[in-house]
Each structure stands twice: as C-alpha cells, then as structure tokens.
Amino acid sequence: MALQAPRGTRDLLPEETGQWQYVETTMRTLCARYGFQELRTPIFEYTQLFDRGVGSDTDIVEKEMYTFQDRGGRSLSLRPEGTAGVVRAFVEHHLEEAGLPVKLYYLGPMFRYERPQAGRQRQFHQFGVEALGSEDPYLDVEVIDLGWTILQALKIDAIRLEINCIGCHLCRPAYEKTLKTYLQDHRDQLCADCQRRSETNPLRTFDCKRSSCQAVLAEAPRISDALCDACQQHFETLCSGLDMLGIPYQKTATLVRGLDYYTRTVFEFKETLTAEAATVCGGGRYDHLVAEIGGKDQPGVGFGIGMERVMLLLEQASRMPSTREPIDVYVAFASPQQQGMAFDLVSQLRRQGVAAEIDHGRRSLKAQMRAAARKGVRLVLLLGEEEVAEQAVTLRDMETGAQRRIPRTEIVQLLHQQFSSPDAIELQMRGAVHEINGC
Numbered sequence: 534m535a536l537q538a539p540r541g542t543r544d545l546l547p548e549e550t551g552q553w554q555y556v557e558t559t560m561r562t563l564c565a566r567y568g569f570q571e572l573r574t575p576i577f578e579y580t581q582l583f584d585r586g587v588g589s590d591t592d593i594v595e596k597e598m599y600t601f602q603d604r605g606g607r608s609l610s611l612r613p614e615g616t617a618g619v620v621r622a623f624v625e626h627h628l629e630e631a632g633l634p635v636k637l638y639y640l641g642p643m644f645r646y647e648r649p650q651a652g653r654q655r656q657f658h659q660f661g662v663e664a665l666g667s668e669d670p671y672l673d674v675e676v677i678d679l680g681w682t683i684l685q686a687l688k689i690d691a692i693r694l695e696i697n698c699i700g701c702h703l704c705r706p707a708y709e710k711t712l713k714t715y716l717q718d719h720r721d722q723l724c725a726d727c728q729r730r731s732e733t734n735p736l737r738t739f740d741c742k743r744s745s746c747q748a749v750l751a752e753a754p755r756i757s758d759a760l761c762d763a764c765q766q767h768f769e770t771l772c773s774g775l776d777m778l779g780i781p782y783q784k785t786a787t788l789v790r791g792l793d794y795y796t797r798t799v800f801e802f803k804e805t806l807t808a809e810a811a812t813v814c815g816g817g818r819y820d821h822l823v824a825e826i827g828g829k830d831q832p833g834v835g836f837g838i839g840m841e842r843v844m845l846l847l848e849q850a851s852r853m854p855s856t857r858e859p860i861d862v863y864v865a866f867a868s869p870q871q872q873g874m875a876f877d878l879v880s881q882l883r884r885q886g887v888a889a890e891i892d893h894g895r896r897s898l899k900a901q902m903r904a905a906a907r908k909g910v911r912l913v914l915l916l917g918e919e920e921v922a923e924q925a926v927t928l929r930d931m932e933t934g935a936q937r938r939i940p941r942t943e944i945v946q947l948l949h950q951q952f953s954s955p956d957a958i959e960l961q962m963r964g965a966v967h968e969i970n971g972c
C-alpha cells in the first residue's frame with residue numbers, strides 16, 4: 534500500500550502555499566510596522582521547558598505532547614506552542630540588553646497529539662508575537678491591536694474579541710480558594726477532569742468544553758469581583774486603550790486560557806461564522822514565566838494565531854486571495870535541434886529577471902503552445918528552423934495572436950525592459966503592503 538502523510542498532518546500543495554505566503558507576508562509586514570522582529574527557535578526543546586513553562590497539569594503537557602528520548606537518553610519534546618521557546622531564548626541570549634521591551638514574533642509548526650478534525654491537527658502552524666519586559670497596559674493594547682489589525686488586513690471580519698483579567702499572584706490565591714470551595718460544593722456535577730482540576734488548579738475548570746461543567750461555572754464566583762487594585766487599574770487602562778482605538782470587545786468573566794502561565798490580561802479572537810466559535814487567536818500576559826524558566830523576573834504579553842484556522846476562515850468567507858506567481862514568457866521550440874538554443878534563451882531571460890519556462894517533455898510545438906496557454910502566459914517565443922537560420926525568434930502575443938520576428942541579439946534586452954522589476958519577493962511584499970494600506 535502506498536504510504537500516506539501521518540494522521541493529523543497535511544501537505545500544503547502548491548496551490549495553497551501561495552496563499553500561505555500571502556498571509557505570512559501580511560503578518561510579517563505588520564509586525565515590522567509595530568516594531569516586532571522575527572525569532573526562530575528549535576522545533577524540539579528539553580521536555581522540562583514545557584513542564585515548567587506551560588505547566589505540568591495542563592492538557593497540552595499532560596496528554597498532547599510528543600515526547601521522546603534521543604539516543605543520548607535526554608527527554609525532548611516537539612514544541613506544542615511557541616511562547617516557552619521564545620522566553621527560553623530571551624533568557625539564554627540576554628536579549629533584554631538591547632533595551633526593553635523586546636518585541637519578537639515567530640511563525641512555524643507546533644505539535645500536539647489531539648483528535649484530528651476541521652481546524653485541529655497534530656502538526657499545525659502558529660504565528661505569534663511576544664513583548665517582554667514591560668507591565669505597561671498599553672503594551673497589552675499594542676499586542677491586541679496588532680492581532681486585530683492582522684485579522685482586519687486579511688479581511689477576516691466575522692470575529693469577536695473577548696477579554697478578561699485573571700488577576701496576579703497577590704489577588705488570585707484568595708479567589709482560587711473561594712472558587713475551590715464553590716467547586717467542591719458542586720463536585721458531583723463536574724466531569725472527572727474538572728473534579729481533579731478543582732483540587733490542583735481550579736481556574737482551569739473554566740477551560741472545560743463540557744456544557745454540564747460550564748453550567749456550574751456560570752454561577753461560580755467571578756475573578757472580576759476579586760481583583761486587587763493594581764489588577765483592576767491595569768484592566769481599566771487596557772479597556773480604555775481599546776475604546777480609544779475603536780476596537781470592539783466583550784468582557785467575558787469566565788475566559789481563562791489553557792496554559793498555566795497567564796496573569797492579568799487574557800484575550801481571544803473567536804470566529805463568529807459557526808456555532809462552535811473556534812478561537813483563531815489567543816493570548817495574554819504572563820508576568821512570571823521568565824522567572825519560571827530561569828531568568829530575572831520580567832513581565833511579558835503575547836498571542837498565538839492558528840494559521841490553519843485563519844486559512845479555513847478565509848476559505849469559508851471566500852476571501853482567499855489567488856496568488857499564483859505568473860510566468861511572463863514561454864520559450865517554445867519546433868524540434869530537438871533547437872532545444873539547446875531555446876534553453877540558452879530561457880536561461881538568459883531568467884538571468885535578466887524575466888519569469889520564463891520551457892518544455893522538458895519532448896512535446897510537439899502545438900502541445901507546447903497549449904501548455905503556455907494553460908499557464909496563462911502572455912508572450913511565447915518560437916524557435917524553429919527558419920528562426921535559427923535567420924538568427925531570430927518569433928514573438929507571439931497569446932492574447933491577440935499577433936506575431937513579430939525579432940533578431941536574437943535584441944530579444945533578451947527587449948523582454949528585460951518589458952518585465953524587469955524588483956525581484957519577486959519584493960513584489961510580493963509590495964502587493965501585501967498595498968492590500969494592508971487599502972483596508
């Protein structure tokens with residue numbers, strides 16, 4: 534039997550990678566505008582990093598991590614999320630020396646052993662940002678604004694922003710005690726996971742997706758009533774910052790996040806197209822994670838966007854851009870005698886910045902013309918016996934059918950003038966920037 538890609542993974546085919554590049558370029562361009570720089574960390578880390586950073590009794594670490602021993606007997610894990618690795622690199626390379634806050638972004642595959650379904654894979658991709666080294670609530674506003682602006686630039690507007698403040702190490706312990714008592718009083722209405730969580734990490738019960746547990750939690754004491762003055766003040770400034778920017782949001786007192794490291798601000802952008810209201814982007818503040826991972830106590834705030842969910846939303850809303858890079862010129866030749874000369878021509882064109890293609894299938898001239906038409910090529914260069922004898926080429930405009938014979942010495946220069954442009958990458962960037970500015 535032919536082999537298939539592992540369960541929960543997906544190949545991104547050429548028709549999709551162009552769309553991904555477009556979305557990624559939009560994200561990178563906006564990050565640059567907000568002063569965030571890219572950081573690339575390894576795909577696997579020591580397991581301990583996630584035990585400590587994400588929290589050993591979170592779903593991710595408890596049940597979803599791909600953990601293995603390498604040949605040297607070390608325990609390694611494929612990264613299930615991006616923040617722990619970014620914080621590890623921030624500490625390891627003393628990035629704070631460049632001045633605070635340090636604003637970073639990342640983009641790449643993450644791995645979680647989950648039941649695959651629409652928008653949920655075992656290898657998926659996240660784009661995320663982290664701003665380290667400041668408690669300023671306006672930094673939270675900046676991070677949320679960046680997420681909002683990215684989704685707006687991609688024209689993903691069926692979206693709802695929910696925010697909450699989950700307190701700090703001063704006010705949360707007292708609240709957790711109250712919540713624990715409440716949960717214990719309703720223990721028989723909770724699922725086994727929540728019964729356990731109500732002992733170890735009661736706040737996490739809010740993250741349970743079971744409706745029976747949600748019903749109990751709807752009546753539970755609220756963290757918003759238990760915040761200390763500093764947390765209250767922080768949250769109020771954040772809200773007024775969002776109001777000032779005109780970013781609509783909803784305060785959701787039951788919103789917590791699936792990872793242990795969050796303090797104060799948590800937020801999620803949820804899609805509003807389906808009843809499921811899947812989270813596209815989730816994030817928040819983590820003021821003790823840096824210390825947890827072994828650095829000096831430094832606050833931080835960030836988010837992660839699920840790339841597959843972004844692509845799904847673009848598709849559902851028919852907003853997926855078509856992004857195929859065009860081929861400018863197709864060089865067609867009549868018989869094998871002209872192949873060498875035709876190949877020389879195609880490579881000269883490419884060296885001059887013209888996107889050019891040639892047949893490698895010994896196809897007839899007619900079939901080559903069909904291939905050119907299929908690729909949507911505007912101009913074809915024809916090389917036959919006559920052209921070779923005259924040291925010329927025939928230039929055919931595929932739209933009008935007009936043909937011109939042009940001396941070989943002139944053709945490369947002529948096409949270079951017609952198509953010469955900054956290289957494709959820069960063009961693509963400009964395309965994305967144009968879109969962003971237009972929104």
Ligand code: ATP
Pocket residue numbers: 614645647652653654655656657658659790791812813814815816837838839840841842
């Ligand atoms: P969920 O509640 O949907 O499981 P989560 O709380 O586990 O999400 P985070 O850890 O906050 O998600 O990850 C950030 C984003 O990454 C999510 O909002 C989602 O868009 C995406 N994401 C998370 N897990 C997966 C997955 N298995 N497949 C695809 N995307 C995912």
Ligand code: MG
Pocket residue numbers: 791
């Ligand atoms: Mg999850």
